[in-house]
Amino acid sequence: MKNKRVKSTSLFLAVVLMAGALFGCSSNNGDGKGNTSSNNGGTTNSGNANKEVTLKVLHNWNGSTGSDVDMTAVEKVIKEKTGITIQWEYTKGSEVEKVNTIFATQDMPDIYTGPAWGGELDGIIKAAKEDQLVDLSDKLDKYPNLAKAIAEENVPPALYEKAFNAYGGKQFLLYQNHPATPEDAMDWLYGFYVRKDIAEKIGVDPQSVHTKDELYSFLKKIKDAGLSENGMPVIPLGGFHDGWAVGIANTMFYGSGYIDKGDGTLENSFFTKAYEDYTLYYRKLLAEGLLDPEAFTQTDPIANEKIKQGRIAVLAAHYPAILDASKDYVKAHPGSDYVPVGPLERAGAAADRPVDLGIQGNNVTVIPKKSKNVDAALRLLDYLASDEGFLLVRYGVQGVHWDMENGKPVAKKEWFDKFTEDTTGKLRKNEGISIGLESMSGQDRINSVGGGDIWADQERLAAMDNARKILRPNGISVISAYNAGDVIMKSDKWETLKPSMDKIGDVWKVAIFAKSDEAALKVINDLRGQMNKTGYQEAIQFTNENLKGKEVVLLQMPN
Amino acid sequence: MTQSVLWKRIWRHKLLYVFMLPGIIWFFLFSYVPLFGIQVAFRDFKFSGGFTGSPWAGWKYFEQFFSYYQSLDLIRNTIIISLMKLLIGFTMPILLAILLNEVRNVKFKKTVQTLSYLPYFVSWIVVVTLMQRILTPYGGPLNDFLSSLGMEPIQFLNNTTWFYQIIVGSDIWKNIGWNSIIYMAAIAGIDQQLYEAAKIDGAGRLRQMWHVTLPGIRNIAVILFILSVGSLMSAGYEQLLLLNGPATSAIGSVLDVHVISAGIGEGRLSYAAAVGLFQSIIALILIVTVNRIARKVSDVSLF
Numbered sequence: 001m002k003n004k005r006v007k008s009t010s011l012f013l014a015v016v017l018m019a020g021a022l023f024g025c026s027s028n029n030g031d032g033k034g035n036t037s038s039n040n041g042g043t044t045n046s047g048n049a050n051k052e053v054t055l056k057v058l059h060n061w062n063g064s065t066g067s068d069v070d071m072t073a074v075e076k077v078i079k080e081k082t083g084i085t086i087q088w089e090y091t092k093g094s095e096v097e098k099v100n101t102i103f104a105t106q107d108m109p110d111i112y113t114g115p116a117w118g119g120e121l122d123g124i125i126k127a128a129k130e131d132q133l134v135d136l137s138d139k140l141d142k143y144p145n146l147a148k149a150i151a152e153e154n155v156p157p158a159l160y161e162k163a164f165n166a167y168g169g170k171q172f173l174l175y176q177n178h179p180a181t182p183e184d185a186m187d188w189l190y191g192f193y194v195r196k197d198i199a200e201k202i203g204v205d206p207q208s209v210h211t212k213d214e215l216y217s218f219l220k221k222i223k224d225a226g227l228s229e230n231g232m233p234v235i236p237l238g239g240f241h242d243g244w245a246v247g248i249a250n251t252m253f254y255g256s257g258y259i260d261k262g263d264g265t266l267e268n269s270f271f272t273k274a275y276e277d278y279t280l281y282y283r284k285l286l287a288e289g290l291l292d293p294e295a296f297t298q299t300d301p302i303a304n305e306k307i308k309q310g311r312i313a314v315l316a317a318h319y320p321a322i323l324d325a326s327k328d329y330v331k332a333h334p335g336s337d338y339v340p341v342g343p344l345e346r347a348g349a350a351a352d353r354p355v356d357l358g359i360q361g362n363n364v365t366v367i368p369k370k371s372k373n374v375d376a377a378l379r380l381l382d383y384l385a386s387d388e389g390f391l392l393v394r395y396g397v398q399g400v401h402w403d404m405e406n407g408k409p410v411a412k413k414e415w416f417d418k419f420t421e422d423t424t425g426k427l428r429k430n431e432g433i434s435i436g437l438e439s440m441s442g443q444d445r446i447n448s449v450g451g452g453d454i455w456a457d458q459e460r461l462a463a464m465d466n467a468r469k470i471l472r473p474n475g476i477s478v479i480s481a482y483n484a485g486d487v488i489m490k491s492d493k494w495e496t497l498k499p500s501m502d503k504i505g506d507v508w509k510v511a512i513f514a515k516s517d518e519a520a521l522k523v524i525n526d527l528r529g530q531m532n533k534t535g536y537q538e539a540i541q542f543t544n545e546n547l548k549g550k551e552v553v554l555l556q557m558p559n
Numbered sequence: 560m561t562q563s564v565l566w567k568r569i570w571r572h573k574l575l576y577v578f579m580l581p582g583i584i585w586f587f588l589f590s591y592v593p594l595f596g597i598q599v600a601f602r603d604f605k606f607s608g609g610f611t612g613s614p615w616a617g618w619k620y621f622e623q624f625f626s627y628y629q630s631l632d633l634i635r636n637t638i639i640i641s642l643m644k645l646l647i648g649f650t651m652p653i654l655l656a657i658l659l660n661e662v663r664n665v666k667f668k669k670t671v672q673t674l675s676y677l678p679y680f681v682s683w684i685v686v687v688t689l690m691q692r693i694l695t696p697y698g699g700p701l702n703d704f705l706s707s708l709g710m711e712p713i714q715f716l717n718n719t720t721w722f723y724q725i726i727v728g729s730d731i732w733k734n735i736g737w738n739s740i741i742y743m744a745a746i747a748g749i750d751q752q753l754y755e756a757a758k759i760d761g762a763g764r765l766r767q768m769w770h771v772t773l774p775g776i777r778n779i780a781v782i783l784f785i786l787s788v789g790s791l792m793s794a795g796y797e798q799l800l801l802l803n804g805p806a807t808s809a810i811g812s813v814l815d816v817h818v819i820s821a822g823i824g825e826g827r828l829s830y831a832a833a834v835g836l837f838q839s840i841i842a843l844i845l846i847v848t849v850n851r852i853a854r855k856v857s858d859v860s861l862f
Contacts (some may be wrong), residue, residue, distance in 0.1 A: 100826040103606045123826055130607040232698040249844065297717055297804040302691070311697065496623070504823060509805035513717070530628040 024204035026029040036281045046464050053376045054085040055372040059436035060114030060552040063300060064090045066435045073397050074432025078389075084380045087435060099123030101409040103132055111377050113439045116159070116175065116364045119502070124162055124364055128172040134367040134374050143378050146384035149258050150175050151442045156360045158486040163364065177360030180443035185359045187476055188318035188556040189467050190248055193338035198222060198234070198313045202276060205343045205514040207470060212252050212281060213342065222313045229310040236290045238312035239327075240303045243296040243509065248558050253278035255348040256556040258484035258543075265544045266484050266552065268536070270504050271528060276521060282512040283520050296509050301545040309523065314341065318558075319467050324459055327423050337463065339472045351557050355559040363439040385442025387449050394446065395454055401431065402454060428455070484543050491542040493535030500531045609854055615831075620833035629812065630674050637813040640794040643727050645787050651735050653780060656742035657772055661764060674783035675736025683797040686733060688724070690802075691716060717804035720835075722811055726802060730795070742782065749775035781859040789846040792838040 018533050054293045066088045071079070079085055089109060091098045096119035103123065114120050127133055140147040148154065155164055155175055164173055181184040192215070200208050209218045219236040227234035239246035255275040258266045269275050285291040294302070294313070306312050307325045315322050315338060322338050330337045346353075367377045383389045391409060395402045401415045429435050433455070446453055488494065507527045514520035516523055569576060595610065600620060602613040624630055655675065659718070662668040696702050696712035706712060715721045749771060756768045796815035803811035814834060822831025846861070854860035 027659070094824060096825070097823040099821055100828075104604075104826075104828055106606075119825065126826065127606055130605050132606050182605075230698070235697070293714055293717060294697075306697075499821070499827065499830075501826060506805070506808075510808045513804075513806035513808075526628055533628070557829070 023135045030412075036287070051376075053085045053086070053373050054087050054202055055110040055371075055377055055380060056087045056089060057092070057111045057113065057436065057440075058089045058098075058109035059439060060091045060095045060112065060120065061436075061439070062091050062093060062095055065429065066090060066434055067429045067432065068426065070431050072430060072432030072434075072435065073400060074392055075435065077397055078394055078437075079378070082376075082379050082383050084376055085436075090436070091403070095120045096123065096487070099127075102368075103127050103130075106370065108370045110371040110373065111365065111367055111381070111440070113176065113363045113365040113436070113496065114145040116361055117195070121364060124173065124366055125166070127368075128167055128170075128366070131522075132174040132369055134369055134371065135167075135170045135172060135380075136174070137365070138167060138376075139331060140171065143382040144440055145382045145389075146378070147172055147179070149385055149467065154178055154180075154357070154443060157480065158483045159306065159417070161362065168398045172366055174365040174439055175361050176363035176365055176385075176442060177438075177444045179359060180445045181448045182478070183447045184444045185357075186444065186446075186559075187357060187359075187468065187472070188559050189340075189420065189464065189465070189471060190245060190318045191471050192237075192249075192314055192316050192341040193319065193322050193467075194218075194314045194341050195310070195336050197333070197336045198227065198292060200374075201225060209341050210343065211345050212249070215249065215252075215341070216281075216285070218292070218341070219285065219287070219312040219314065223288070223290055226256065227313070232309070232311055233308070234311055234313050235292045237285065238292040238303070238306060239295045239298040239316050240321065242247065243299065244294050245490055246291065246559065247282065247508070248316050249528065250278050250500045251343070251346050252344055252460075253281070253347050255346070255554050256553070257555070259348075260520055260554055266540065266547065268488075268501075269533075277523060279508060279511045279520055280491050280517050285515065286512055291489065293513075295521045295538050310336065319464060323463060331423070339433060341470050343473060346555070346557070352474050353555070354422065354475045355472050355557050356479050356553075356555045357557055358483075358553075359478045359559065361444070365440050381440055384437060384440050387445065390441045390445055390449060393441045394433070394450055396431050396433055396526075401433075407475050409454050416455065419455055421466065452542075479556060480552055481553045483553045484547060487546050488543045490546070491535070491539035493539040493542070497531065497536055497539050500527065500536070501525055503530075568644065573583045583747055596832065597743040599829050599837055600836045601706065602829060604829040616829060621837065623830055624837065626833050628832070632809070633812055633814050633817050634792075637794045639810070640723070640726060640790045640799070640813060643723060644730050644794070645791065647727055648731050648734065648738075649784060649787055651731050653734055653742055653776065654739035656739040656776070657768060658747055659739070660772065661768070672736065672857045675739065677736070678733045679737035683801055685734075686729060687798075687801040694725075697825055716802065719800075719807050720850070722802075722807045726798065726811075729802070730798065741779060744770060745776040745779045777857070778859045780785055781853050781857055782861060785846060785849050785853055785861050788849045789842045791845055792841045 003069075003319075037294070052525055061260070071085070075086060080422070091114075097115055099114065099120050100123050103111070103126075114124070124133075135249060136146075140150075140224075141414040148174070150164060150171065152160055155178065164171070184328060194206050202225050204218055205219060206218075209215055222234070222236040237246060254269045257269055259265045259269050259272060259274070282291065286293060290420050292306075303324050308328050308331050310333065319340075326336075326338055346355075349356075384393060391398065395409055395411070396415070398404060398409075400412075402409050402411050404410070422428070423433065423468075489498075491497070504527065507523055511520040514523055582607055599610060599613070601616060601618075602608075602610075603616045603619075604610075605613045608614070659672060660667055662671070693699050693701055696714050701715070702712040713721070715725060719739040752767040753771045753775075754767055757771050762770060796813075796819055797811050800816050800819065801810060803813075803816065815838075818831045818834050818838075821827045821834065850860045850862060
């Protein structure tokens with residue numbers, strides 16, 4: 001009898017163990033309110049206006065993070081106004097991989113927002129063409145703020161043609177943060193920036209550096225000075241994650257991704273002698289120890305650590321990223337702030353030419369067909385895109401974090417001081433600012449409606465203004481011409497050519513690490529051969545025919 | 560055996576079968592159900608069509624892979640790295656098991672065993688981060704040590720000169736303890752009388768090792784070797800994804816990483832499935848071939 005009881009108990013325990021193991025293997029998040037209810041198949045739910053609902057939002061930006069609190073002050077206001085609670089998912093890893101994964105596995109959020117370019121946008125376009133997204137064309141009349149953000153005049157022409165007006169009258173994508181007026185346009189001030197104290201130590205005025213040779217000599221002098229910080233050598237040139245953006249000296253070698261061969265036809269710059277020179281220049285920087293060899297494999301935390309320890313003399317990236325990363329070091333070592341190098345020469349551009357920048361929005365937002373409440377999703381997005389929503393997500397809660405004085409938002413001193421003091425940015429996030437809502441707030445109106453960023457500290461604004469004066473002596477010119485890169489994608493060879501063209505960046509990195517110049521050129525030529533084999537010649541011919549007589553982008557600086 | 564006898568025996572050992580059930584279900588779910596997806600390699604995968612509704616594409620993606628200019632490099636790199644791991648990584652756990660078997664101090668033996676198992680449970684991302692910290696020429700402890708000896712700092716990672724050593728060395732460090740468990744178990748199962756008989760015949764410890772221990776674990780070693788050969792076309796994607804960089808790309812780009820980057824990174828799911836299927840078919844051919852050779856040479860085989 002006893003034996004039987006032991007056996008029964010053992011059997012019961014075994015079954016419980018097995019059931020537990022199987023339950024543990026299931027993919028259910030277990031929160032009970034996640035993306036589980038997909039029962040209306042993307043149909044509208046008009047009877048449920050302002051009914052309380054939780055929506056899962058995927059913020060597809062690698063490394064983006066949210067708050068540490070359950071619901072921030074900003075999210076509480078959103079819930080009051082729309083009845084919607086947001087459940088966030090932030091991407092950790094490649095954004096392109098995330099896009100491909102959610103559609104391949106059908107594990108989708110209620111709202112997706114992510115980069116408006118590159119493989120991320122390609123993935124979204126593919127999803128739109130394959131009937132995975134909600135068609136908004138018959139709904140936008142009820143949501144004027146969203147309709148405005150994707151009106152033809154508010155989207156760059158080539159992008160409009162490629163991603164917004166490409167589905168036979170259907171409308172799947174929403175566009176975010178395109179400047180509403182010219183004064184809202186953001187110039188990120190990409191460039192090379194040197195630590196002021198290091199430039200002084202080696203006795204070189206950063207503004208005297210203009211040419212490729214001068215940049216090389218400048219870096220060489222830094223290396224030869226044998227500087228060290230915390231017992232470790234100072235690296236002459238470095239960047240952030242995966243090599244971002246050390247390669248931006250390319251504009252000293254060629255004007256843009258496609259160049260005029262001289263006969264009025266275009267060629268991808270990868271096929272030009274200028275590209276070879278650019279590659280060999282960087283190979284030389286690496287071989288001589290002027291460029292951080294870890295720059296191409298490091299993560300952002302490691303890059304930031306090097307900057308915080310004062311071990312990078314010259315950084316190549318956009319200025320806001322450099323200011324953020326160097327904040328702590330500069331605070332502890334006054335006079336060590338990064339200042340612009342140059343302005344550097346630009347291949348093919350007259351000395352008095354304004355800097356050509358592609359100014360555009362940064363997010364596309366879509367509602368997957370599996371979204372559990374399309375109307376609620378649109379209600380949320382439309383509210384965020386309103387002026388009221390825009391100010392809420394950028395500045396926080398009116399009356400709590402800021403006040404409207406003479407029609408202009410003004411930060412409350414108490415919060416301004418707190419935010420300025422907090423170098424981690426966590427305090428802002430815990431109030432609901434910079435948690436991803438800003439990626440879904442319609443057109444960028446930071447100056448026209450917001451009266452200029454009220455949270456930007458004066459020192460930062462002054463640094464940006466100073467850099468702008470140095471790097472943009474002739475101002476900027478916003479590009480409105482056609483981009484050959486958008487046209488070549490329409491060639492019927494694109495499907496076979498794309499995998500080869502996607503390799504250009506990786507192959508460049510391999511080439512600059514090659515043992516010799518000859519080996520570097522061989523690496524490039526091998527890919528050129530593959531591109532030709534997979535239809536490049538036919539695709540570029542198609543591009544040239546389509547762009548005949550049209551104004552084409554031949555000069556473009558990173559932005 | 561009649562069917563009723565079989566069922567009776569199963570019923571008699573039902574508790575053991577219940578314990579086996581999670582394993583069987585796991586294999587069914589994760590190794591057999593996904594076989595259904597193989598067809599993606601022959602289809603133009605569409606999000607809307609899924610596995611069964613996407614249009615057929617024939618051999619298109621296999622042709623794309625074999626016309627890809629780096630396909631031979633990828634295959635060559637995969638085989639070279641796998642062979643190194645197989646030849647060195649296969650023998651090391653046997654060596655460790657034999658050495659541990661010879662240790663008489665139980666406390667020391669258990670400590671070494673535990674320490675050698677631990678790295679197996681550490682993920683590659685942690686291992687590689689540790690390696691980056693230890694091996695960096697900018698303040699890494701190893702380079703600091705070399706500098707104190709008056710040597711120049713060495714760029715260990717992302718350097719072709721050190722690539723194979725680092726790949727194989729880290730793989731052995733991570734897996735040697737875990738892989739030695741099965742040999743330890745096999746050694747423990749050797750009849751102690753054989754050792755006593757060997758001692759009476761005048762065999763020293765090395766002789767006992769050679770004539771008793773090694774033959775005692777021969778069968779299990781052959782089986783594990785056959786299984787290992789199946790992974791010859793798979794060099795381990797996590798390790799290579801993390802440790803291969805632009806400088807080592809010529810010798811470090813392998814099929815596993817190519818499949819991941821094409822499939823998830825570029826969204827070319829059908830192409831990735833085709834390359835993955837190619838890997839699996841080669842693995843199957845290798846296993847069958849080696850199994851046949853092993854059966855002829857040693858009478859030990861998987862099937």
